[in-house]
Amino acid sequence: MGIILKPIDVVDDITKEEFENKYLKTRTPVVIKNMAKKWPAYQKWTMDYMKQAVGDVEVPLYDSSKADPAAPINASAAKMKFGDYIDLIQREPTDLRIFLFDPIKSAPKLLDDYISPKELMGGFLDKYPNMFFGGKGSVTFLHYDIDMAHIFHTHFNGRKHIMLFDYKWKDRLYQIPYATYALEDYDIENPDFKNFPALDGVEGIECFLEHGDTLFMPTGWWHWMKYLDGSFSISLRAWDKSWGVKAHSLWNLTVQRTFDNFMKKNFKIRYMTWKEKKAIERANYALKRGLPRK
Numbered sequence: 001m002g003i004i005l006k007p008i009d010v011v012d013d014i015t016k017e018e019f020e021n022k023y024l025k026t027r028t029p030v031v032i033k034n035m036a037k038k039w040p041a042y043q044k045w046t047m048d049y050m051k052q053a054v055g056d057v058e059v060p061l062y063d064s065s066k067a068d069p070a071a072p073i074n075a076s077a078a079k080m081k082f083g084d085y086i087d088l089i090q091r092e093p094t095d096l097r098i099f100l101f102d103p104i105k106s107a108p109k110l111l112d113d114y115i116s117p118k119e120l121m122g123g124f125l126d127k128y129p130n131m132f133f134g135g136k137g138s139v140t141f142l143h144y145d146i147d148m149a150h151i152f153h154t155h156f157n158g159r160k161h162i163m164l165f166d167y168k169w170k171d172r173l174y175q176i177p178y179a180t181y182a183l184e185d186y187d188i189e190n191p192d193f194k195n196f197p198a199l200d201g202v203e204g205i206e207c208f209l210e211h212g213d214t215l216f217m218p219t220g221w222w223h224w225m226k227y228l229d230g231s232f233s234i235s236l237r238a239w240d241k242s243w244g245v246k247a248h249s250l251w252n253l254t255v256q257r258t259f260d261n262f263m264k265k266n267f268k269i270r271y272m273t274w275k276e277k278k279a280i281e282r283a284n285y286a287l288k289r290g291l292p293r294k
Contacts, residue, residue, distance in 0.1 A: 001201050003191060005163065008207035008215075019120045019216075024150075027218035029164050031207055035214045036154045041113035041234075042212050045156045050232070051086040053107040059085060061096040064139050066184045085133065089230030094135030097227075102128040116236050117152055117214075123239035125149060131234050134160075134227035142173060142188050142224040143181035146257070148249040149237035151217040155209040158231025163188060165204040167220035171286035172198045174279045178260040180252065183279045188224050198283035209233075219245050 009023075009030045023030045036042050060076030078096065080088075082103070088094055104110045105128050116124045134140070136158075144167065145151065165173060174183035174196065182188075186196045193200045208228075209215060217223060219240045239246065263271045286292070 002193070003188070003199060004201065004203045005206040006203075008164070008205050010207075014120070016120055023216060024121060024218070027220075029205055029207075029218060029221060030216050031209070032214045032216065033212070035117060035152075036114070036212045039114045041110075041156070044113055045232075047086050047090055047157055047230075050103065051083045053110060054082045054103045055106070057082045057103070057106045059098050059101055061085065062099045063095045063097070064141065089133065089135040092135070093137045093230075095138050096135055097138045097140065098131070098133040098232075099140075100130045101133070103131055104128045114154075114234060114236075121150070121238055123150075123241070125237045125239060129234050129236050131232060133232040134225075135230050136227060138227045140223070140225040141181060141184060142222055144170075144220055144222045146180045146249075146252045147237070148219045148240065148245050148252065150219050150240055152214055152236040152238070153209075153217055153233055154212070154214040154236075155233045156211055156231060158211065158227065158229030160209045160231060160233065161226040161228055162207050162209065162215065163204050163224045164207070164217065165202065165222040167222065168292040169202050169204070169222065171282045171291065172202050173222060174198065174283045176275050177278050177282075178256055178263070178275070182222070183276060185276070189226070196283070198287040200287075220248075 009028070010033065011030060012033045013035075014023075014030070014032055019030075022028065058079050059082050061078045061080055063077045065077065080096075082098075085096070085098065088096070111128075114129075118124065132140075142163075142165075174186070175181075176183060183196075186192055186199065188199075191199045207215060211231075
């Protein structure tokens with residue numbers, strides 16, 4: 001059977017009514033082709049433009065190596081000047097990524113280059129949205145966003161491969177307890193069903209973003225991303241109206257994260273070993289019970 005991936009819905013443009021009824025209320029992902037074509041960024045945001053705008057800011061870099069059990073979440077692997085990193089990803093494949101970076105803080109003029117899609121929904125959060133940069137072949141591991149926001153993820157200057165999974169599949173994806181990411185011992189692109197049998201039959205959505213494409217990713221959706229070219233994206237985030245979702249976000253950001261960092265610092269390998277064992281137990285239990293219910 002394997003992992004079952006269906007293609008994502010793709011629209012050129014969309015009305016507020018259609019977006020609300022078909023995608024926002026049902027929490028279903030969709031790619032909007034023309035939204036960013038109305039932005040100045042669609043023409044302006046080349047690699048050289050970003051390099052000139054942000055300059056010599058030193059940025060943290062991340063790779064796909066397994067997380068250090070004692071390190072806080074999002075601990076970086078290296079640092080580099082932003083301009084040197086842009087040269088690197090234009091020149092050659094690299095595993096290094098820039099994650100949750102706010103170049104707009106260093107170059108406020110970039111604020112004029114994009115437009116939050118407030119004609120589709122309200123609740124947008126960030127004055128300085130996060131941007132993500134990756135070299136050809138670099139991978140963002142399977143996770144869902146800790147703040148449980150809706151995300152409009154627009155890609156520039158290349159292609160990106162994305163797999164999406166509804167939150168209900170979290171146990172079958174081997175979610176690590178007290179975390180928002182999956183067990184890092186398997187490759188979701190080439191899953192080993194013998195050692196990770198709960199992945200067999202998991203259902204998801206697949207898409208490929210090109211320059212100017214915008215992915216609407218609803219709250220709680222798990223996502224894995226692979227840069228097919230050296231390229232970058234911007235994520236505009238918006239609150240879900242549900243107080244339950246907001247409470248979940250608050251729990252993740254405060255209680256869960258604080259507890260997890262405390263346990264990592266004090267118990268390190270023992271704690272991580274327990275978490276990985278528990279992730280496997282939960283996945284096997286969900287598989288045995290036929291969860292989630294369709």
